[in-house]
Amino acid sequence: xxxxxxxxxxxxxxxxxxxxxxxxxxxxxxxxxxxxxxxxxxxxxxxxxxxxxxxxxxxxxxxxxxxxxxxxxxxxxxxxxxxxxxxxxxxxxxxxxxxxxxxxxxxxxxxxxxxxxxxxxxxxxxxxxxxxxxxxxxxxxxxxxxxxxxxxxxxxxxxxxxxxxxxxxxxxxxxxxxxxxxxxxxxxxxxxxxxxxxxxxxxxxxxxxxxxxxxxxxxxxxxxxxxxxxxxx
Numbered sequence: 001x002x003x004x005x006x007x008x009x010x011x012x013x014x015x016x017x018x019x020x021x022x023x024x025x026x027x028x029x030x031x032x033x034x035x036x037x038x039x040x041x042x043x044x045x046x047x048x049x050x051x052x053x054x055x056x057x058x059x060x061x062x063x064x065x066x067x068x069x070x071x072x073x074x075x076x077x078x079x080x081x082x083x084x085x086x087x088x089x090x091x092x093x094x095x096x097x098x099x100x101x102x103x104x105x106x107x108x109x110x111x112x113x114x115x116x117x118x119x120x121x122x123x124x125x126x127x128x129x130x131x132x133x134x135x136x137x138x139x140x141x142x143x144x145x146x147x148x149x150x151x152x153x154x155x156x157x158x159x160x161x162x163x164x165x166x167x168x169x170x171x172x173x174x175x176x177x178x179x180x181x182x183x184x185x186x187x188x189x190x191x192x193x194x195x196x197x198x199x200x201x202x203x204x205x206x207x208x209x210x211x212x213x214x215x216x217x218x219x220x221x222x223x224x225x226x227x228x229x230x231x232x233x
Contacts, residue, residue, distance in 0.1 A: 012038045013193050016087060017111045023083040035072070038089070042069060042109070046091045048202040049107070049209075056210055059095035059102075067097035088113070093209070101127055102223065103216035105209045114191040116205060118212035119158070120219050121184050127223060132167060132180050134222035139176030142218050146187075154211060160184030187215055 015038040018031070028035060046065040054060050068091040076082055087110060094104025101124065106117035123131060135142060146152060163181040166172050170180050189208055195201065 010034060010037065011197060012041050012089060012109055013111050013196055016089065016109065019085060020087045020111065023085055023087065025084055028085060039069075039072075042089050042091070045202050046093075046107070049091075049205055050093065052203070052206040053093060053105075053209060056213060057093075057095075060093065063093075063097060065091075068093055070098060087111075103219040105212060105216070107205065109196055111193060114193070114196055115188045116191065116208050116212075117186050117188040118155075118209065118216050119184070119186040121160075121186060123184075128183070130222045131185065131219055132170070134218070135176050135179045136170070136174075138218075138221075139179055142179060143176065145214055145218065151211065151214075154208070155187040155189055155215075157187075158182060159186045159188060185219060187212060 015031075015034055019028070019035075022028075043065040046068055050060060050063055050065060050068065070086075070090050070092070072085050072089070074081075074084060074086055076084070089109045091107045092098040092100075092104050093107070094100040095102045103118070103120050106121075108115050108117065120127070120131065146157060158179070161183045162178075163183065165181075166174065166177055167180055170177065174180060195204070198204065
């Protein structure tokens, strides 16, 4: 077992702090019960969040917490960094679960680096094309949403990688070129360790996700089935 202060509360944050400093299979095996406890705590929080979100995201009905949380093991196939585990725990709330292409809500728990997010990350070329068409038609709607005082104060501007030049088919003087050049469409809110440990964390998370909903709705509209019935899934 880890020899450091055992009186410290053994919650998710504490587990991840120790994992960060002992990211190896030997430590994880020796602390497997702690890991399973942290995972169970995450599943419980995610379950409470899901239960409340169905009120404004009815497409989430039927989702289980296990459908939303990500594995702790890292994919080591294409990286020189061979640490076996992630230093965070996370969940993605979206219609269809964590592998969905639909806009969703993201919970990232990491000591000193936790945050909530919403939007679309790394969309496929087909979906990115649909999103850009929606921005072309309705970019003013997205712009006004981001300029809303409460929304902007809480979540700021869209974050994500941008193209250096206009995407194919769009001119350099397009009024919403700054949106069209984006590869990801994400807004987020930072969280402190104290936020994560707060007794009302799940409820506060749901309130923030509800505030993010209009942002996701804009991108969901772009992905709605066409008249031919073609959808994104």
